[in-house]
Amino acid sequence: MAAVRYLVTGANGQLGRAMVDVARSRGDGVVGLGHAELAVEDADATRRAIAKHSPEVVVHCGAWTDVDGCERDPERANRVNGHGTANVAEACRAIGAKLVYVSTDFVFDGTAHTPYRVDAEPAPVSAYGRSKLLGEQAVLRDSEPGFVVVRTSWVFGPGGKNFPRAILSRARSGEPLRVVDDQVGSPTFTLDLAVALVDLAARPDVGGIFHASNDGSCSWHEFARCLVDAAGLEVEVGRMSSSELDRPAPRPSYSVLDCSRLTELRGRSLPDYHDAIRRYLELESP
Ligand SMILES: NC(=O)c1ccc[n+]([C@@H]2O[C@H](COP(=O)([O-])OP(=O)(O)OC[C@H]3O[C@@H](n4cnc5c(N)ncnc54)[C@H](OP(=O)(O)O)[C@@H]3O)[C@@H](O)[C@H]2O)c1
Known part of the structure; x- marks a missing residue:
């Protein structure tokens, strides 16, 4: 397959980094722009950066992902995740580039009991979810082929500030662990997701919404x-409820994604999350 020229936003984040690594390992050309090089809420800078590098595909991973921070400052959330994404979409349209926008399970309210299909009605319960939905609407505005929204969930990868890192560092330091047991979703390993994004990018004829998470839920x-x-650690993992944790932003209590549209397109699903954890630990173990 011919090499693709990518531009990745948020390239120092956990998914951005994986995306750059996966594209590079396939021999594709990739320009990764971290937050310091490109802040997407700056429309002029975004247009100039995308025009300058002239990628075939932009993978927009940059986002303000602090869910509780977004709840405290929803205007900033909308500026970065909503209008910033609209800036990326406009810049792509201006040069005829394709766009893969990474969105979230937090666009759903979590009241379902079966996996959310791509055509399920979004109803975000947090400022973060609303800001990401604003971004989706900007990407899907003209229903162009090659403009895709990929919703994912519970993302973890090497080098990231994420749930596995927090849990394992607590467990290794011997601190007691209590973890919420009333939110259900699907963990997603950055390196598996990046492979799926590359597969999607190879299909510029398709557009719209895809769901992508590792197989399984918990x-x-x-x-x-x-x-x-x-990790072979012998520690107790206690349970707690979301209400005990009392965080500023509400979270969906059920956010499992139905990934069948992506599975059909690729001819395979993302690996089971237990397998992803094993591979993550091989890369992250101290
Ligand atoms: N993490 C999850 O569980 C999860 C779940 C579902 C969907 N997602 C989505 O997946 C994508 C990747 O998430 P991630 O887990 O890789 O998050 P991450 O590690 O927080 O990476 C996001 C990156 O975006 C950068 N960024 C922040 N503000 C920006 C701006 N104004 N302009 C450009 N870049 C900016 C951040 O830089 P600084 O850190 O320097 O600010 C960071 O490097 C995001 O779109 C997120 O919404 C994540």
């Missing part, structure tokens, strides 16, 4: 239990 408590067991 509560945060079960996720923590799997991590601790896979």
